[in-house]
Amino acid sequence: MPAKRVLISGAGIAGTTLAYWLHRNGFEPVVVERAPELRPGGYKIDIRGAALDVVERMGIMEPIRAARTDIQSASIVNAKGRKVASLDGDTFGGREHGDAEIHRGELGRIIYGLTESAVDYRFGDSIASLEQTADGVDVEFESGKAEHFDLVVGADGLHSRTRRLAFGPEDDYIWPMGYGVASYSVPNDLGLDRCELTYVGPNRTALVYNTAGNTHATALFLWAADKLEYDRSDRAAQVAILREAYANEGWEVPKLLAAAETTPDFYFDSLAQIAMDTLAQGRVALVGDAAHCASAASGQGTSLALVDAYVLAGELAKADGDPSAFAAYETIVAPFAKANQALGPSNIKGMVIPSKARISSSMAFLAVVSRMPGKERLMAPVVKAIHKAATAIDLPEYQK
Ligand SMILES: Cc1cc2nc3c(=O)[nH]c(=O)nc-3n(C[C@H](O)[C@H](O)[C@H](O)COP(=O)(O)OP(=O)(O)OC[C@H]3O[C@@H](n4cnc5c(N)ncnc54)[C@H](O)[C@@H]3O)c2cc1C
Structure with missing residues (x-):
């Protein structure tokens, strides 16, 4: 046959x-x-x-x-680029049991x-x-x-x-979740070496990281957008939406945005299920x-x-x-x-934070946690929830 x-x-x-x-x-x-x-x-x-x-x-x-x-560390930075809180890469990413990034x-x-x-x-x-x-x-x-x-x-x-x-x-x-997401390669102007920096502004988060074996860095943007309507084939229009969403933002954001014009791998979408x-x-x-x-x-x-x-x-x-x-x-x-x-829906609430007051309290909490001995244990409930979902299937064995 x-x-x-x-x-x-x-x-x-x-x-x-x-x-x-x-x-x-x-x-x-x-x-x-x-x-x-x-x-x-x-x-x-x-x-x-x-x-x-x-x-x-x-x-x-x-x-x-x-x-x-091989990300070694992840830090939250303030508008001046000062590290407010740092965790090791695996704890920050909720990884355990041999999970691979x-x-x-x-x-x-x-x-x-x-x-x-x-x-x-x-x-x-x-x-x-x-x-x-x-x-x-x-x-x-x-x-x-x-x-x-x-x-x-x-x-x-x-x-x-x-x-x-x-x-x-x-x-x-x-089911649009009310957020936009964009990600692309950027020059590694900050000289990052296998680490990640996150800046949290009201309703908009930006981060940049470098990974093992790469000379460039990667930027990620997550922002609140009630209705994100855009032409999927029009990159210039997508870049314009991204620029508007992050207008007048501090930290390294303007530089990261500038790279959107020429990067070879611009990715842009609405967050949806x-x-x-x-x-x-x-x-x-x-x-x-x-x-x-x-x-x-x-x-x-x-x-x-x-x-x-x-x-x-x-x-x-x-x-x-x-x-x-x-x-x-x-x-x-x-x-x-x-x-x-x-x-x-639950993760995104911790990633994009609506008000300056909430950002300040989250940053203060993270700063304390990141200095505590045994901080990994404090992250355990998050890791456990991810692990439970990731293993919520008995994978069948097939013949070949
Ligand atoms: C370039 C790119 C970058 C991404 N970046 C991120 C990211 O930064 N963060 C994140 O969480 N997720 C990202 N995603 C989505 C992520 O890859 C998926 O959520 C996940 O890997 C599931 O993959 P998938 O194969 O189902 O879908 P996708 O990875 O989206 O793959 C779908 C594939 O179908 C192709 N395709 C689309 N329409 C057609 C068509 N009409 N005819 C033929 N082919 C078509 C696309 O070009 C793509 O290659 C990205 C996807 C792509 C394509």
Whole structure:
């Protein structure tokens, strides 16, 4: 019997991981990615709990550990750049039990490297239309090509086109959280060495860090934005929104903003979550952010994507490629996704603080905590909550 052909839309973490597992399970995955090449960039991300088992089973733990950020310390600074409070990197990031922190772009490169020679990647193209038939899905691409696939999976992120085509408009599924997020590489003018500095202004936070092996630094901005409406294809307009959100802000913010004009990996979005009643329509299913985005504030989006992809491929293998596997996949991952999504709204409240008075009291508290012996224990409830969500799934063992 010929291998089942599965079209995956999106070569992000979910898409490349799914391609890996499908290929390993005897399928023929084809990945279509809108960008002309693998997209670099993105903030540093954590691989935790069940997701560690997935990367272990993929045999990529070693390159992941080798590319770890190795952040040694994280400090809160005031407008003059003076450190108000400092914690070690792992405590600040809520990491334990071998959790790994790595740049999103690095992880993408590692997984892509694992699959590149075996998987048919098509960059610079995108699905234009889908039509489900009795035995598969007829797909037309933006490039004008038309092809038949057994199954289609949308791994095309928060603003998934596959989801729109198969399930309906984005507005029916997206829950904006009321914040904007931007991240990109900046020159390491502060001479940072594997450390992170955070500045908290009213309703807007900015931070910059340097990671092991990188000569540049990375900036991250998180700000309150009741309604963030923008053109996703218009970078200049996005930079203008960012500049306006941080107008007249102190510390190093003006310099960090200036780099937005020329940086090679500008990332900008609204912080939002995706909630779906079901993750499949016939022969079309969703994984990762497209299925149940937990938002940057959850710190668990990438772990979710890894687990989703592993389970979906495993269930498809178990069912010999029958779309009934989609229901089994959904049953297994839905509670895990829900537990991790719950982290987003609570985390963001500690990251973006509305008033000067609240900022002062938070800073005073952190300053005291950071000087206390055994401060790691004080952070334990936060770490415990993250760990509980990150392990809220019994990862099935599949045959291969
Ligand atoms: C460049 C980039 C930077 C990011 N930076 C951060 C960050 O700083 N902080 C953070 O928390 N999260 C960031 N994210 C999101 C984070 O990667 C995800 O939350 C998480 O890794 C889950 O991944 P995903 O594969 O489901 O989605 P994504 O990582 O969003 O990947 C989706 C992929 O689909 C592609 N795509 C989109 N539309 C189409 C289409 N119509 N046709 C074909 N392909 C399409 C995209 O180009 C992308 O490669 C970033 C995502 C990207 C793409």
